[in-house]
Amino acid sequence: MLRVEHLSKTYPNGTRALTDVSFEVADGEFLVVIGLSGSGKSTLLRCINRLIDPTEGKIFWDNIDITAATPADLRHIRRNIGMVFQQFNLVKRSSVMTNVLSGRLGYANPWLSLLGIWPDEDKKRAIKALERVGIADKAYNRADALSGGQQQRVGIARALMQEPKLILADEPVASLDPVLSHSILQYLEQLNKEGITVICSLHFLDLVHRYATRVIALKDGIKVFEGSAREIDRAKFKEIYGEEAQEVRATAL
Amino acid sequence: MTRNALIIAGLVVVYLASYRVTQIDFVKLISEAPKAQTIVRAFLTPDLFVRDFETTTIRVPFPIPCGSAPEADIVSSGPRLVPSVKCAAEKDKFTLEGFSLAPNADIVVRWHFPDDRVLTAARTQTDDKGHFSVAVDAKPIAKSINGVPSQLEVDTNTAVGGWKASQSLKDVMQEIFVTIFMALLSTSAATIIAAPLSFLAASNITKRGVFGAAVYYVTRSFFNLIRSYDPLVMATVFGFWLGFGTFPGVLALTVVTIASLGKLFSEAVENIDTGPIEALTATGSNRLQTVIYSVIPQIVPDFVSYIIYHWDINVRISTIIGFVGGGGIGFYLSQRINGFEYNKAGTAIWAIVIVVWAMDFLSAEVRKRLT
Numbered sequence: 001m002l003r004v005e006h007l008s009k010t011y012p013n014g015t016r017a018l019t020d021v022s023f024e025v026a027d028g029e030f031l032v033v034i035g036l037s038g039s040g041k042s043t044l045l046r047c048i049n050r051l052i053d054p055t056e057g058k059i060f061w062d063n064i065d066i067t068a069a070t071p072a073d074l075r076h077i078r079r080n081i082g083m084v085f086q087q088f089n090l091v092k093r094s095s096v097m098t099n100v101l102s103g104r105l106g107y108a109n110p111w112l113s114l115l116g117i118w119p120d121e122d123k124k125r126a127i128k129a130l131e132r133v134g135i136a137d138k139a140y141n142r143a144d145a146l147s148g149g150q151q152q153r154v155g156i157a158r159a160l161m162q163e164p165k166l167i168l169a170d171e172p173v174a175s176l177d178p179v180l181s182h183s184i185l186q187y188l189e190q191l192n193k194e195g196i197t198v199i200c201s202l203h204f205l206d207l208v209h210r211y212a213t214r215v216i217a218l219k220d221g222i223k224v225f226e227g228s229a230r231e232i233d234r235a236k237f238k239e240i241y242g243e244e245a246q247e248v249r250a251t252a253l
Numbered sequence: 254m255t256r257n258a259l260i261i262a263g264l265v266v267v268y269l270a271s272y273r274v275t276q277i278d279f280v281k282l283i284s285e286a287p288k289a290q291t292i293v294r295a296f297l298t299p300d301l302f303v304r305d306f307e308t309t310t311i312r313v314p315f316p317i318p319c320g321s322a323p324e325a326d327i328v329s330s331g332p333r334l335v336p337s338v339k340c341a342a343e344k345d346k347f348t349l350e351g352f353s354l355a356p357n358a359d360i361v362v363r364w365h366f367p368d369d370r371v372l373t374a375a376r377t378q379t380d381d382k383g384h385f386s387v388a389v390d391a392k393p394i395a396k397s398i399n400g401v402p403s404q405l406e407v408d409t410n411t412a413v414g415g416w417k418a419s420q421s422l423k424d425v426m427q428e429i430f431v432t433i434f435m436a437l438l439s440t441s442a443a444t445i446i447a448a449p450l451s452f453l454a455a456s457n458i459t460k461r462g463v464f465g466a467a468v469y470y471v472t473r474s475f476f477n478l479i480r481s482y483d484p485l486v487m488a489t490v491f492g493f494w495l496g497f498g499t500f501p502g503v504l505a506l507t508v509v510t511i512a513s514l515g516k517l518f519s520e521a522v523e524n525i526d527t528g529p530i531e532a533l534t535a536t537g538s539n540r541l542q543t544v545i546y547s548v549i550p551q552i553v554p555d556f557v558s559y560i561i562y563h564w565d566i567n568v569r570i571s572t573i574i575g576f577v578g579g580g581g582i583g584f585y586l587s588q589r590i591n592g593f594e595y596n597k598a599g600t601a602i603w604a605i606v607i608v609v610w611a612m613d614f615l616s617a618e619v620r621k622r623l624t
Contacts, residue, residue: 049535077537094546098546098550102536105537105542105543113546158536
């Protein structure tokens with residue numbers, strides 16, 4: 001269980017990204033975070049694995065205080081939290097295999113991994129992860145030779161290497177064609193059904209309805225809504241996104 | 254309006270001043286052009302190959318008067334002398350031609366009397382093809398004695414054996430390799446030092462916290478400081494320190510290259526996509542692992558390209574460094590120019606041109622393949 005308490009983040013340049021955000025995520029939930037660009041979604045997700053250090057507030061995971069973890073503890077905590085990014089964040093020149101294996105760095109022998117030596121077990125695990133996302137045949141291609149949808153699947157395979165208990169997905173489909181959105185989110189949904197908690201930021205209302213077990217909404221860094229996906233109708237959506245917002249439908253499959 | 258007019262007036266003054274101080278003289282540039290011819294021609298005809306020569310004397314019997322002695326057989330190839338008539342009466346004039354002799358050489362035509370005394374008959378020069386033609390008097394003193402004719406003779410140098418590399422070509426070959434190796438060694442040494450330092454001078458890697466920022470600024474300033482010294486100044490300093498030669502040359506090149514590569518490397522590191530760093534940090538990998546897996550693959554092609562480019566640059570710079578005593582082809586070239594041996598200097602210049610061209614081509618090809 002993840003518990004976020006009175007979380008605030010002010011960047012050194014004075015931008016106030018989060019203000020007093022509190023919520024809880026039970027194990028096995030698919031929590032969707034919605035809000036305009038700049039509303040603090042990315043900052044919130046990055047505070048959870050401390051890619052960004054919050055200014056105030058605490059985050060507990062299974063009663064461990066993430067915000068107070070030492071660097072060594074933090075690495076152990078991060079191993080259990082997979083992350084999927086809007087821009088995939090793959091090393092484009094490296095092979096798909098290397099990208100996937102790098103998800104295992106938190107577990108690997110530090111010295112052998114620096115030399116690029118991986119145990120067979122990890123290589124098998126990587127192939128299996130790629131099989132799960134249906135691109136095992138691309139294992140030895142360069143990452144930038146793959147399409148956007150395929151690259152995001154490599155991103156998911158990399159997160160799977162961590163054997164995560166939690167996956168943070170920062171707008172995982174925002175850089176993809178709408179038609180690909182479902183294929184990516186279905187992988188996340190499948191992992192969620194296998195017991196991995198997912199916290200995912202999304203933009204499209206119909207995707208929110210389809211995948212979220214619960215939703216929180218941010219506006220200017222403040223939590224303005226928390227509830228089930230069904231409670232978010234057009235009116236609520238307009239309230240969160242502002243009057244001018246026009247909902248764009250992701251094409252249904 | 255007035256501001257623009259002032260700027261233009263200011264620029265005019267500056268350019269007029271620079272025109273005066275640089276003492277530009279276009280008239281002299283044209284009128285004195287012939288002076289450049291000698292040196293340019295020497296540079297264009299480098300000293301490359303030589304043959305060994307042997308001095309031989311070529312003779313042809315010439316009876317005076319006709320019938321006083323047997324006439325010469327007609328020879329039609331090889332170095333030879335051919336008089337326009339086969340014999341002559343006393344005081345007649347005839348033309349003597351020489352073929353296939355040493356080209357562009359001074360020729361002394363002599364009478365060789367039957368009693369082995371010798372008398373100069375004419376002086377001339379051979380043309381590019383080793384041919385000459387000169388008027389000769391059939392002097393009474395050269396008449397045949399007891400059926401033995403006087404002979405006309407010239408000395409000529411004839412090549413012995415095949416062409417071989419001249420001494421200066423051998424020296425240049427050796428020195429050009431010294432220069433290439435100087436550049437290779439200094440570039441490699443500079444890479445080993447600059448590559449780790451460049452990470453310290455990359456803001457996205459180092460500039461974190463007060464300590465990080467301090468390291469960043471110190472490294473940056475170090476690069477900028479040594480970059481502001483010209484290779485020539487460096488070579489002079491090391492030359493005074495260690496005596497002139499290739500070693501101080503290599504050291505000077507290394508120091509300059511550290512600064513230059515360090516700056517280029519750190520910019521390459523700063524331009525990387527930070528997404529993968531974020532992604533790997535999120536997996537729980539440590540800092541070194543993150544750098545090896547996310548930064549290194551992104552910078553290797555840039556680094557290799559800069560290294561090869563600097564090797565290429567260093568071949569050129571080490572030529573110039575040689576002029577101030579840094580060894581290699583540049584030193585050889587300056588020695589030949591100071592000694593007025595312009596053909597030998599030409600050999601060095603051609604070698605430099607070829608090597609610089611080859612290095613440029615090679616580095617362009619390698620860099621093309623690195624994408």
